[in-house]
Amino acid sequence: MFFKQFYNDHLSHASYLIGCQRTNEALIVDPNKDLQQYIDVANKEGFTITQAVETHIHADYASGIRDVAKLLNAHIHVSKEGDDSLGYKNMPDNTHFVGHDDIIKVGHIELKVLHTPGHTPESISFLLTDIGGGSSVPMGLFTGDFLFIGDIGRPDLLEKAVSVEGSTEIGAKAMFKSIQSTKDLPDYIQIWPGHGAGSPCGKALGAIPMSTLGYERENNWAFKITDESQFIDALTSEQPDPPTHFAKMKEINQFGSELISPYEVYPLAHDDKSLLHFDLRSREAFHGGHQRGAINIPYDKNFINQIGFYLNYDEEVILIGDRDTVNQAAKTLQWIGFNQVKGYIKPSTDIMTNTVDAAAITGQEEHILDIRSQDEYNRGHIEHAVHIPHGRLMKEDIPFNHDDKIYVHCQSGLRSSIAIGILEHRGFTNIINVKEGYSKINV
Structure with missing residues (x-):
């Protein structure tokens, strides 16, 4: 055999x-x-x-x-x-x-x-x-x-x-x-x-x-x-x-669904800001400079499990990265039946992520957004933090003003990196990423 x-x-x-x-x-x-x-x-x-x-x-x-x-x-x-x-x-x-x-x-x-x-x-x-x-x-x-x-x-x-x-x-x-x-x-x-x-x-x-x-x-x-x-x-x-x-x-x-038809993803002559943009680089590269409103989903083994929260199968998306990575990502997306990559653009450095070490969080900050799962939240949280699991950020009401200083944290820092782009996409302008997340907050 x-x-x-x-x-x-x-x-x-x-x-x-x-x-x-x-x-x-x-x-x-x-x-x-x-x-x-x-x-x-x-x-x-x-x-x-x-x-x-x-x-x-x-x-x-x-x-x-x-x-x-x-x-x-x-x-x-x-x-x-x-x-x-x-x-x-x-x-x-x-x-x-x-x-x-x-x-x-x-x-x-x-x-x-x-x-x-x-x-x-x-x-x-x-x-x-x-x-x-x-x-x-x-x-x-x-x-x-x-x-x-x-x-x-x-x-x-x-x-x-x-x-x-x-x-x-x-x-x-x-x-x-x-x-x-x-x-x-x-x-x-x-x-x-x-x-x-x-x-x-x-x-x-x-x-x-x-x-x-x-x-x-x-x-x-x-x-x-x-x-x-x-x-x-x-x-x-x-x-x-x-x-x-x-x-x-x-x-x-x-x-049932259609058979896979491989396709090439080409650079866009004109960017379409109305579409979701996914930045495929590492979170370190993303925080060092990115297009405002682009969502950071690094192209690694967790790519599908993360990007799957935000895809609308009826709408096109734009990828950000180098040509080889973008085309590999487009092929990977076909494994979950998604064929709507319009094209790609190269990374930009429009905006840097504002960050703060978790150890510096006092718990007295006025606007704190906890994006962990319900079970993580139940095991412990900052008392007045607003809790919205990261997979729901695109659709749920976020009870802050667009210019409020918002401290965003997850458990370790990975999901909060994703949340930065989502919040920017939704019009929030003063976002602080809490590095290392709740696991290093001492309150």
Whole structure:
């Protein structure tokens, strides 16, 4: 059997290619839109990609499952479990809807479908047995967003991202049962998850690429809580705010989207100040001089999770940076279904960020804006600070005058750098960035 994991750092996403070396057939597990990576490896190893499977309707990136069917004429397998109204729509003709205990074969490799709801109602996992290798017992489990290394999938995205009321508690109860359903699987089963550290699909994902079920039973918190109510409380507390683009990803992945059409981003002859501008440089470079109102989202592994809070899929954006970085960023944005980069401009030094060391904050400053998450705020805050999580700054009312001196802080200084540009974009002119954030404020 051939096995390879593909890991996308920008999406914190793991996908897989497995192949039967007797029949030279291959199958992709949870493909993203970058199909060429799978094709290149399959060609190198002498495989033909004949099938693909998906664990659930993803909320954090644009799925490539339909692309596999359309471009490679391969058979695809998706879940028929869960609520039909939340299930897959507009699927290609060569789609197979599968449910619990169904068997999928690629050559002499067998995948058994297990319904493992909780993260989403339709979530399924795939238990692999290498029959061609002479085994009669399973080797490993493709868990998608059910079971991660050190964590499990969050159950609240349907409620928080797409407003399915009451789905968080329903999902948490289902996840408790899904965890219990693994009790008959042996400890040696390998765990092949859909995400790693940095993904907002959980709150404490490990950074190693795979594990075993036995190791997770010993170390993963989800296996240690046997009381259902305590489990639900632990699972639903302190989950990070989902980026705004998650709602769009759910729509795209449920109903389908166009194939990716790569495009070049060119420098603009005339800037359009009415559009959102995203400065891709480091925060240090941004603070040293930037265009007023440009939002600083450095092009690094956190790029998608940060810019996703501010994208409007019906409006174009302008990027700020060098040509290579801008075009890499535009390609990365296509992985979340965004194709609206109008062009780019070079960095300017119109305005420097005013900063103050966190240690200099007394707590007596008149206008303080705390942009941390609700959980961070609840654990401690400056008494009279106005609290607006950074992902809501673009839309919520900010109760200050445009010329007020506003001290902005997050926990460590990263999100406040983003907030500077948003506040400038909204017309505020006297903003002070609190370096190092609340973690270094002594009040």
